């Protein structure tokens with residue numbers, strides 16, 4: 001006999017942990033199923049930090065960020081733990097770089113505080129960074145980072161406090177969608193519920209194919225590196241902003257980073273990596289070539305870390321959609337099934353809002369937040 005819940009969530013990463021929390025806040029009997037141990041390193045949500053910002057190249061994300069910051073602050077209040085660290089943030093790159101110009105335009109239209117800085121002004125304010133003459137910079141004071149693993153485990157802790165059942169090391173092997181409910185099978189039994197939320201990260205494509213839905217989702221192998229310069233002080237969170245270098249016209253990808261905190265080291269990484277058809281194909285061993293490819297950028301723009309040793313490198317997964325917008329929507333044939341997927345390397349900051357959106361979609365068939373960019377129909381027509 002399958003155990004009965006009101007709602008089942010598949011995947012306890014950033015999105016699933018948040019969905020389980022908001023479902024439990026709506027007094028649902030919730031089951032959260034995770035195939036690996038909680039906070040494992042094989043998906044997308046593990047680790048010290050993820051950038052949070054208003055500064056986006058798309059007004060819809062600026063608006064979504066306005067919904068998101070207050071939710072994180074009320075969550076950390078409930079947890080009694082700091083999740084969001086405000087450091088300020090700079091976006092910089094060559095004048096005319098499309099993503100930078102779009103970010104500046106969106107900030108100018110947002111009504112939010114921001115400053116445009118010439119290279120000399122940026123150098124005075126942020127001497128860690130060197131901007132060449134034809135570069136420009138945007139400063140936004142509210143940017144910072146979310147403590148990633150802490151946020152995931154925090155959502156789970158509050159969901160459990162509301163009675164949610166969390167089963168890790170329990171892979172879902174089959175999903176059966178019925179007209180008014182769902183049944184999911186695992187190695188240690190099957191479970192049924194009135195609604196389902198699928199937040200399976202890089203595994204979503206293969207899992208959803210079982211339900212007749214084929215989404216264009218590609219897992220990318222992404223490497224992040226933590227640098228350990230001898231003089232770390234200028235690169236500590238209290239002295240250094242989060243940053244995004246819009247240098248896609250000069251390097252294989254944009255490059256971004258987060259200052260050191262809690263002994264992490266100074267984070268630097270390319271925004272992206274090679275695509276695979278399934279996470280199981282991804283080599284988890286970081287490579288030295290990745291850091292070597294970043295050294296010229298460091299030499300030109302962050303000289304204080306250019307020759308620093310690497311404290312640690314890690315591999316993490318982006319789940320990419322063709323337009324790099326998320327999927328936050330109901331299943332085209334089953335309105336009681338909500339799907340959160342394809343966060344394309346920029347979803348963590350919104351995860352608490354996405355969890356709330358998926359809960360509203362699963363229970364109310366619609367969300368109060370703007371989901372116009374996140375519809376499945378853009379792929380399925």
Ligand SMILES: Cc1cc2nc3c(=O)[nH]c(=O)nc-3n(C[C@H](O)[C@H](O)[C@H](O)COP(=O)(O)OP(=O)(O)OC[C@H]3O[C@@H](n4cnc5c(N)ncnc54)[C@H](O)[C@@H]3O)c2cc1C
Pocket residue numbers: 010011012013014015016033034035036042043044045046049050051052170171172173199200201202203204207222223224269316317318340341343344345346347348349350
């Ligand atoms: C290197 C890197 C840097 C990033 N930087 C930022 C940043 O600065 N700012 C930002 O906003 N975002 C950033 N992101 C993106 C962000 O981390 C992701 O968008 C987010 O973590 C995605 O969460 P998720 O819950 O969809 O995926 P995941 O965390 O991968 O969760 C999916 C879960 O589903 C489980 N699962 C899958 N199949 C099954 C099954 N059959 N049964 C049970 N469980 C299953 C998996 O094991 C996994 O735990 C970054 C991502 C990476 C990789």
